Amino acid sequence: MDEVTFGPRNEAAIADAVARLSVMFGDRFSRSAAVREQHGHTTTRLPTQAPDGVVFALSTADVVATVRVCAELKVPVIAFGTGTSLEGHVNAPLGGISIDLSRMNAVLRVAPDDLDCTVQAGVTRKRLNEYLRDTGLFFPVDPGADASIGGMASTRASGTNAVRYGTMKDLVLGLTVVTATGEVIHTGSRAKKSAAGYDLTRLFVGAEGTLGIITEITLKLFGIPQEIAGGVCPFNSVKAAADAVIATIQSGIPVARIELLDADQVAACNAYSKLALKDVPTLFVEFHGTKASVAEQVADFAAIVDEFGGGPFRWSANPEERTRLWQARHDAYWAVIAARPGLKVTATDVCVPISQLADCIVATQEDIATSDLFAPIVGHVGDGNFHVQVMCDPANAEQTARVDAFVERLNWRALDMGGTCTGEHGVGQGKMKYMQREHGAALALMRSIKAAFDPDGIMNPGKIIPPA
Amino acid sequence: MDEVTFGPRNEAAIADAVARLSVMFGDRFSRSAAVREQHGHTTTRLPTQAPDGVVFALSTADVVATVRVCAELKVPVIAFGTGTSLEGHVNAPLGGISIDLSRMNAVLRVAPDDLDCTVQAGVTRKRLNEYLRDTGLFFPVDPGADASIGGMASTRASGTNAVRYGTMKDLVLGLTVVTATGEVIHTGSRAKKSAAGYDLTRLFVGAEGTLGIITEITLKLFGIPQEIAGGVCPFNSVKAAADAVIATIQSGIPVARIELLDADQVAACNAYSKLALKDVPTLFVEFHGTKASVAEQVADFAAIVDEFGGGPFRWSANPEERTRLWQARHDAYWAVIAARPGLKVTATDVCVPISQLADCIVATQEDIATSDLFAPIVGHVGDGNFHVQVMCDPANAEQTARVDAFVERLNWRALDMGGTCTGEHGVGQGKMKYMQREHGAALALMRSIKAAFDPDGIMNPGKIIPPA
Secondary structure, eight states: OOOOOOSOOOHHHHHHHHHHHHHHHGGGEEOOHHHHHHTSOOSSSSOOOOOSEEEEOOSHHHHHHHHHHHHHHTOOEEEESSSOOSSSTTOOTTOOEEEEOTTOOOEEEEETTTTEEEEETTOBHHHHHHHHGGGTEEOOOBOSSOOBHHHHHHTTOOBTTHHHHOOHHHHEEEEEEEOTTSOEEEEEOSSSOOOSSOOHHHHHTTSTTSSOEEEEEEEEOEEOOSEEEEEEEEOSOHHHHHHHHHHHHHTTOOOSEEEEEOHHHHHHHHHHHTOOOOSSOEEEEEEEEOHHHHHHHHHHHHHHHHHTTOOOOEEEOOHHHHHHHHHHHHTHHHHHHHHSTTOEEEEEEEEOOGGGHHHHHHHHHHHHHHTTOBOOEEEEGGGTEEEEEEEEOTTOHHHHHHHHHHHHHHHHHHHHTTOBSOSSSOOTTTTGGGHHHHHTTHHHHHHHHHHHHOTTOOBSTTSSSOOO | OOOOOOSOOOHHHHHHHHHHHHHHHGGGEEOOHHHHHHTSOOSSSSOOOOOSEEEEOOSHHHHHHHHHHHHHHTOOEEEESSSOOSSSTTOOTTOOEEEEOTTOOOEEEEEGGGTEEEEETTOBHHHHHHHHGGGTEEOOOBOSSOOBHHHHHHTTOOBTTHHHHOOHHHHEEEEEEEOTTSOEEEEEOSSSOOOSSOOHHHHHTTSTTSSOEEEEEEEEOEEOOSEEEEEEEEOSOHHHHHHHHHHHHHTTOOOSEEEEEOHHHHHHHHHHHTOOOOSSOEEEEEEEEOHHHHHHHHHHHHHHHHHTTOOOOEEEOOHHHHHHHHHHHHTHHHHHHHHSTTOEEEEEEEEOOGGGHHHHHHHHHHHHHHTTOBOOEEEEGGGTEEEEEEEEOTTOHHHHHHHHHHHHHHHHHHHHTTOBSOSSSOOTTTTGGGHHHHHTTHHHHHHHHHHHHOTTOOBSTTSSSOOO
8 A cells, every 4th residue: 555654753752752651650651562553553454553652541631741741752642542443543653652542431421401411532432322321312423333432523433323413523512622732722612503713623523633632522412212213125236225315315304324235245244243134235224203203204215215126125113123233234344354254454435425326336336346356335325425345365465456446446436426535434544645636725724724733743643634 | 892903004005905906806896985884894883994995706716816916915805795794794904805705696506416506605595595496405594684605604604493404514515715825725525424634614614704715615405394384482481481492402303493582572573574472582483394293393392382381382384474474583683773763783692501591591681671771682592592682872881881791791691601602693803802711722723723824814804813
């Protein structure tokens, strides 16, 4: 893979930082090879670049103390949540210090009256929803992994519910952030909207720790719907399924989840999650609302399925059956890995205007066939967003080159269709090469923000912004 | 009123800019006193500060040409849409050039399949919705005035539908912006979501022309609901009405509009818009959806009204009746002005967490009574956002001082309750004094963005960011 390199490691400064942090944090600072490797990138074929040491932070004050040492010495600082990002976000290409926020896992405040809460960055989405269960509220953003809320905010995560409830961009009300100088700032407020100045909240959301480190997040919550019905619906072709999705969105059905799995993905999920679906393109759907509204949505959706020759549409309001189905959907990544033992995964996502969705997926499937690759497709198609998970043998240079060329064509295809090179995974290292094409002259403004917030370039260097 | 002053006018540079723009634009550049006055602030008690000349732009290229002249000469540039802002956004405290975008009023593209469109900045919200009528789509953001989409994006406007459909922050997919150096950039994409880099779109939305001038906007659109039902519901007290709103939001009813008018505002609207409502605190509501869903929402809301002793709740699905009601709501500003002929208006808005709404309004009403002011309250209470329109005689210094002190207490009250000093009007000149209190250390980051994007400070100077 193309790799962008950034300046040399500053060995003396790193050694100094390691020595000082070791004294400051004692047991909560680790230099062990295993811990350092685990805090580099571990999820896809991108090479692991381990940090030089890991601070296990317990508080915003710990983050401040760590950043101040690193700022003084100009040593890179990389925030780490659960390590589930897919584009090398937590790698340390210049070395430096990883700040592991997973022990900052307190839910600080829940206000059922205001439908909001404040959490520390290390709280995971599942933990938050377990905590909320008794309040009748839930937080809908659900990337496949049980990611941390801080990581989800930093990568502008979304997931299966985004088509109805929005992404992290929409659901973060405010943040506590440690800046590159080790200052603590608060963005946003608990008001549902504001026109009071520049939207710093939205600037830190999706900045992948390159502008500051998010330590606390105030989130919008939602009432658990009175009625939830889910279902699966097979189609004869990916095109027919994608067209049914387009029609569903256009008709204004407030679908809560609408996910497309292609035949290879269905087969992998059948094997991994013990489902018994037909190995054909399949939509997983879910509807939320009152009893009457859900019944209406289901009926309207069934009519659309019929129009596109899909079916039978089997739905259920039974919670166990639903949970099993969506667990399988969330395990799609692991199902593909299990389908090709010993191979390495390249996980990529793109997002296009929904009118382009069917064409984009069909062209991508043709490309997969021509390229002779195993690359199941699954996606949040209600948003025009889909994932391709390409498997390959890293020892096979010819195959690896075919994978890289395919991924590049996929990203260019999405950009040519008016889309974006990533709907939800983020840029990290893997998508930097598409930034210039996607943003053009606007990239210079991104660069100027980075320079203004982090003049020494210590915050997660080598991510998002390619070298000028 | 406190006024923040910014450096002296650069007379020589301004004269030079005026001379050059006059040659470049001929008839489309005006120096007439009337035109200049009309391009300063005209809507509230804030003093008018007219620009030195007005360019009537027809294209992004015209904006580029104007900004390049002003950038070279370091002369202020102020974007102007319809001049309906309420906090002095279009004033020229240092003089300079106003760029009137109202002739850039083309709808460039509508894609019903993608539920989006692209418009020039001067298109007004009413013109857009007239244009869209045959497509079955609409754009929901509706500040009281028939503002331009560019102005609405720049002030992060919302309005009566925001409780259901979101604000400009949520509904702008992408922008064309002319930067402070006169370069054209494009932000966002037509994909519904993206995780590809810093969110420049959200940074320009709400920046009030201080970071660049928005010339084109890509917007999300919505299908016109199958069924719309509206109604009015009187209450015995503002507290009971606000509590009913809180209960409505908390119960998850997807209300499309829920507006509170206090007794003074109802009386003013009765007189101005020939309504025959009882002069008591009243909610205006509207529900959107399928026939079945709207019927369910109306029934659920009626039960809440009952619980809080309100009623009778009179509702109607008749379009003429609804239109008349909402026209009266949008004319609330003019109704208050008409109720006190000869007086000047101070229009302010704040937004608080919804749990604080009833307390904040009640305390504000007590303050109005104690201060012996005429100050009707109306607001988008489903978002915790409300407006107070205070009338006073500018020749009466004692009364004017009472108004200013009241407005200041109101803003501090909202901030003390975890809210914001403006939910939708924006900062302009009028709210700059609250920025430090609201944002604390984060204000320094806003200042650094301003310095990075506009190092010479020519883009709408004297707005948003108070002097350091």
